[in-house]
Amino acid sequence: MKIKFFLCGCSQHALGVSRETFSGDKGEVYFDSIEFTIWQQPTNGIYTIREKLRHIWQIIRWGHPYADFVDLDLESALELRDYLTVLIEEEK
């Protein structure tokens, strides 16, 4: 899986963006999406034992290391792309 991270302005969070394809038992794709995951970063940028344990606990409890996620189907992802472009262009 290819993922690109975008750091939050507060430097304590990151947005991971990747493409996720969900397949059934026979390999048929039933949902093709762009996945956005929210990651919490150590306050000082250094992964202490406590930070590492927090990540491990997150994986044990929820099955993944990130705090939350949103999967957009490709049509919604294109709408998001267009909306981001509008927002960015408005500020120029």
Ligand SMILES: [Zn+2]
């Ligand atoms: Zn933040």
